[in-house]
Amino acid sequence: MWPILIDEGQIEQALVNLAVNARDAMPGGGTLTVTTSNQNLDDLAGYDPPVPPGRYVCLQVADTGTGIPKEVLERVFEPFFTTKPSGEGTGLGLATVYGAISQADGHVRIASEDNVGTVVTALLPATDQTPQPAAAVLPCDRTSQQGTILVVEDEDGILEVARRLLTRNGYQVITAATGTEALEKARWHDGPIDLLLADVVMPHMLGTEVAATVRALRPDIHVLYMSGYAQPVLSSHGTLEPGIRLIEKPFTEPDLLNPIREIFAPEQSAGGFPDRPT
Ligand SMILES: Nc1ncnc2c1ncn2[C@@H]1O[C@H](COP(=O)(O)OP(=O)(O)OP(=O)(O)O)[C@@H](O)[C@H]1O
Ligand SMILES: [Mg+2]
Known part of the structure; x- marks a missing residue:
């Protein structure tokens, strides 16, 4: 081609x-x-x-x-x-x-x-530019990480993949298939929850609505979003604020883990990854 x-x-x-x-x-x-x-x-x-x-x-x-x-x-x-x-x-x-x-x-x-x-x-x-060889895939360092992540995602398959990838990298994972379930778990989980990883577009409750309510319960929680829809489409309709970066679905293991590592250890990574509304 x-x-x-x-x-x-x-x-x-x-x-x-x-x-x-x-x-x-x-x-x-x-x-x-x-x-x-x-x-x-x-x-x-x-x-x-x-x-x-x-x-x-x-x-x-x-x-x-x-x-x-x-x-x-x-x-x-x-x-x-x-x-x-x-x-x-x-x-x-x-x-x-x-x-x-x-x-x-x-x-x-x-x-x-x-x-x-x-x-x-x-x-x-078609472009006249000569393609550069693909950048080497970042090795995924599997050193065990610490932290508790609440994942809310309405598609079973993606929820399960996220759970597996995060668990095998050492995180404690709490899963929820709906916004309501996520709110229940955020309310009743005994112990800290460091990060909410939320799908943006879900039936009945948007990821942003889940995040707002969870933040009211746990003000220190970090929030990251993921979506199968592009950021400009989501932000042009007010579904997601423009400054907020997004993990794009489908994602690979590094696509998912690198932004999470940046949140847990911001001093070790270059480039900000804003997870809070500016
Ligand atoms: N391959 C197709 N065959 C028949 N209808 C289609 C097809 N692709 C799109 N459509 C029609 O176009 C509409 C809009 O498609 P679009 O992908 O934007 O949204 P959706 O599939 O309804 O929802 P989402 O993609 O957000 O889950 C669909 O609801 C359907 O009516
Ligand atoms: Mg569609």
């Missing part, structure tokens, strides 16, 4: 959000196809609306699902637009995709047909 310039975390989030949408559109099963190709587009490229001519890397995510009715198709990129029942969709998936691709000067198009399926096409401009 031609090289492109894009934030690695953001393209990952975009791909995951597209795959999750495809899954949701195929409740009875189907085929999810992800393809990449180089495209030299001329003026006649058949995209609607048209895409400026140029060299693009094309990423396509296609499903054989329900398709999207025309009146819905016009609104799919709107933040918080969802046709899913309350508690299932927040309507930030495609807004996150749109944000990620636009920031890389790319274009997103959706084609859909009822009961045939949907194809999302992301066109990312």
Whole structure:
């Protein structure tokens, strides 16, 4: 493939959000196809609306699902637009995709047909820059850490991964699958809780609301957020304050642990990682 310039975390989030949408559109099963190709587009490229001519890397995510009715198709990129029942969709998936691709000067198009399926096409401009070899992955130092972390996350799989990664690095972990459960545990846990690690977008209670209530109970607690949606999307709608950094889902072990270490030992790490509203 031609090289492109894009934030690695953001393209990952975009791909995951597209795959999750495809899954949701195929409740009875189907085929999810992800393809990449180089495209030299001329003026006649058949995209609607048209895409400026140029060299693009094309990423396509296609499903054989329900398709999207025309009146819905016009609104799919709107933040918080969802046709899913309350508690299932927040309507930030495609807004996150749109944000990620636009920031890389790319274009997103959706084609859909009822009961045939949907194809999302992301066109990312090729760059003339020579790619640098990937930065060496930071070794994850597994020296045992100390501290108690309350993790609130509504997706079982992610809650379990976070619990495992934190436990094997020495932290005490308290888990909660809902905001209400997190508040109960924050209230009744016997002993200190050093950090609240909260998913931002959860049904019934946002991570920020959980944090505000937990802080009222335990004023010294640190707070870190994680989300599968991009920071600009969340902050432009008041869901998260702009200055607050975010652990992007999906995350690797160092993605999760480094910001936590910075909070527990700020003097040892360069660069601030603000976890409190400024
Ligand atoms: N592949 C698809 N097939 C059918 N409909 C889709 C597809 N992708 C998106 N949609 C429609 O677009 C709407 C908005 O999608 P978007 O990803 O922004 O939000 P969501 O999936 O509803 O919620 P979230 O992604 O925040 O969990 C969906 O509710 C659905 O109606
Ligand atoms: Mg979605």
